[in-house]
Amino acid sequence: MNSRKVARLALLSAISLILGLIESRLPPLLWFVPYVRLGLANVVALFAIFTDGAKVGCFVLTIKCVLVSLLSGNPVALIYSLTAGLISYWIQYALIRYLLGKISVITVAFIGAAAHNFTQLIIAALIVGVDLTSLAVLFLPASAVAGLFTGTVTYLLVKRLPVSLLKDGKTNHGGDANERF
Amino acid sequence: MTDRVDKLRSSKPFSLLDAVIIVIVSLLCLVPLFIPKKTGKTVSVTYRGKTSVYELSADRIIDFDGKIKVEIKGGKVRVSESDCPSHTCVARGYVSNAGETIVCLPNDLVVRVSGEEIDAVTGGGV
Known part of the structure; x- marks a missing residue:
């Protein structure tokens, strides 16, 4: 861990945090389905899997969830967002690590978004006792569309940004195919 | 590599x-x-920690402090009016199957449909 790495991590976290805060202030995508958002902040974590590896992405995601929930004055949301975020993140990481050549980032993000919101439904069912069925039918497709969007954004970022921004061979080697977290 | x-x-x-x-x-x-659904028979409404149970068979409107209203009509229940900012609870519409719920967080209201008869001991079923 050197200072460049710390700076990079801080930068990614800051970007994710700002995106998350803006999103939390905007109304949900569909007015009758609460809490479904575009998930732009998750682009950063997914992006980090490619450029900096699993640990950095996980850290960025955790920081974002904790700080957004505290700063937006909604600490209860942390249970949902952190659990769903971590589960969705590690599913996406596993897909990328083992299936990258065969599966597109877009699909990975799609699955990630579906997993994220599915987890939120499960937690809601366990804690509040909300029934899954009628909400789920609207909730899941809406979140899946958001996933396609974030996947496309991530793809474009990794593909089009200059390679020198993405990795420099000294502090971050890109997400290494052999990394062990 | x-x-x-x-x-x-x-x-x-x-x-x-x-x-x-x-x-x-x-x-x-x-x-x-x-997933097969069971039609609800009673609904429990918890407002600010206090729960009351009603039969779905009797049409009525329940007013909570004038801030939020729950309406039972034709065997179904909905939140008919609310002073909350997003009105997600109102947009939910009618629910009638056992286990279905409507929640309004700003007003601390949870409407839960149950498939059981009103139980004199516990005040609710499923």
Whole structure:
């Protein structure tokens, strides 16, 4: 861990945090389905899997969830967002690590978004006792569309940004195919 | 050794396999529609910690401090009016199956439909 790495991590976290805060202030995508958002902040974590590896992405995601929930004055949301975020993140990481050549980032993000919101439904069912069925039918497709969007954004970022921004061979080697977290 | 960045930049953005996976996952999302549902008989409304139970068979409107109103009509229940900012609770519409709920967080209201008869001891069923 050197200072460049710390700076990079801080930068990614800051970007994710700002995106998350803006999103939390905007109304949900569909007015009758609460809490479904575009998930732009998750682009950063997914992006980090490619450029900096699993640990950095996980850290960025955790920081974002904790700080957004505290700063937006909604600490209860942390249970949902952190659990769903971590589960969705590690599913996406596993897909990328083992299936990258065969599966597109877009699909990975799609699955990630579906997993994220599915987890939120499960937690809601366990804690509040909300029934899954009628909400789920609207909730899941809406979140899946958001996933396609974030996947496309991530793809474009990794593909089009200059390679020198993405990795420099000294502090971050890109997400290494052999990394062990 | 190529790393992920190189791999992504050198591969196609989208393929047949991706389309197939997306279609399958989307179909899985429709599975919840097919779970058999039980029609509800009673509804419990918890407002600010206090719960009261009503029969769905009797039409009525319950007013909570003038801030939020719950309406029972034709065996179904909904939140008819609310002073909350987003009105997600109102937009939910009528619910009538056992286990279904309507929640209004700003007003601290939870409407829960139950498939059981009113139990004199516990005040509610499922």
